[in-house]
Amino acid sequence: MSRGEPPVEGVGIAASLGLPNDQFATAWRAIVLPPDAKQRLARVAATTLRLRLAGIPFESLPLHGIILLVGLPGTGKTTLARGLANQIAVAASSLGRFSFIEVDPHSLMSSAHGRSQKAVEQLLREPIAESARRSPTIVLLDEVETLAANRSALSLDSNPIDVHRAVDAVLTGVDRLAREFPTLLFIATSNVPEIVDAAFTSRADFVYSFPLPDIDAREKILRDTVEAVAVAFPDARRVLEDGSVRRAAKAADGIDGRQLRKLVAVAIAMRKEAKVDPNLMSGSDLVDAVSQRESIQ
Ligand SMILES: Nc1ncnc2c1ncn2[C@@H]1O[C@H](COP(=O)(O)OP(=O)(O)O)[C@@H](O)[C@H]1O
Ligand SMILES: [Mg+2]
Structure with missing residues (x-):
């Protein structure tokens, strides 16, 4: 951690740091996308922040502050997600110094049988909400299909009911946080968007599909x-x-x-x-x- 925010720790947190961050600035520059794609993502994030901060009722304009990056493995999603977080923090520095939290979905979902739901609820209610209360916060949900798997495709035989409940916990938690904290943003990535729960995808304010490089x-x-x-x-x-x-x-x-x-x-x-x-x-x-x-x- 540099300057300011205390580190955020707990089950399901892979990393937490303050933004801007030099390595993340390098990540932003390293990823090559079609012309204007990166700027467009940055504008989408800025627009979401602006509109949510203006207090437009959630019922009229349901912005969850979620940007979803999808595409084949190795196309730059995780790297760009970190870079985008940094860009947002730089562009919106008038809101204060941003915190960045990277969630480790695998550790949440591999919690002992019957505990994933509690682990997800705890993560969203405590460290993430506490960070959002303190400062503008960007949360990276990398490989979000692990956390928000398509419930209709999960067989109840092979997947404990707990996974279903954990997905519900993600959705209700994200809804609650979106209403409460207008300066909390999620950047989610997936290599396999077809298995991300449709209710999660529908909450994304913007979905960008990473192409293979031309x-x-x-x-x-x-x-x-x-x-x-x-x-x-x-x-x-x-x-x-x-x-x-x-x-x-x-x-x-x-x-x-x-x-x-x-x-x-x-x-x-x-x-x-x-x-x-x-x-x-x-x-x-x-x-x-x-x-x-x-x-x-
Ligand atoms: N479009 C791209 N432009 C430049 N580098 C890329 C691109 N896509 C992937 N890479 C490089 O490949 C590596 C893996 O990228 P990563 O962000 O982990 O991909 P993904 O999350 O889509 O699997 C990184 O070193 C990244 O810089
Ligand atoms: Mg990745």
Whole structure:
């Protein structure tokens, strides 16, 4: 924790910190999305805050302060969620310093049999509400399908009734918090939106679906990764200058952002020299890393 807020602790809390935060600012810059997508998300959050703070009755404009980020694994949702939290805190700094709480849904739902519902209720009623009472707060519900699984798809045989009750607890808790705290926002992510409970999805003020990166985005991601390597291994920079990043990006159709970044490490490992030296990476290593990946799959 830096400056101000005491850390928030308890079952189901993975992390808590004050915003702005430099690492989160880097996360915001690192994620490449179609033009205007990031700005649009930031505007949606600002709009939600503005309208809720204006005291428009919830019955007239039911804004829950939930932004839902969905898409395939490795498309940047978790990273962008942290970056977005930071952007919101910077843009709305007139409201005071923001707190950020990251929920660990797995630990909540794996609570001993019959205790998930209580764990969820306790989390929303105590640490999250207490933080929201003290300062504007952004809560990250990463992989929210764990917490708000589609109840209609849960079989009562294989899933204890407690899971159903836990999902109910999430929904009623979020409703109550939304009415009480206009400066509390949730950013939720899911790799499998089809199994998120429809009642949760319907509470989202905005749902953004992360695309796989297109050729321009792939090129930017590869460049950014090579540049990061070149900070420590300056000769790697040569890869940026011979057009090979564009060729690799073209060949990498269908590959997500996480795998693209890893391809730079794969390219470094293409060299046959006994001692690993990232300074030796060449443009053709990068192109080869993409084409060999295709032949493995
Ligand atoms: N669109 C993207 N632009 C830049 N980097 C990306 C992108 N998508 C994923 N990455 C990188 O891949 C890694 C995993 O991203 P993450 O946010 O965990 O994805 P998700 O939560 O969608 O599974 C991070 O290092 C991130 O920077
Ligand atoms: Mg994720």
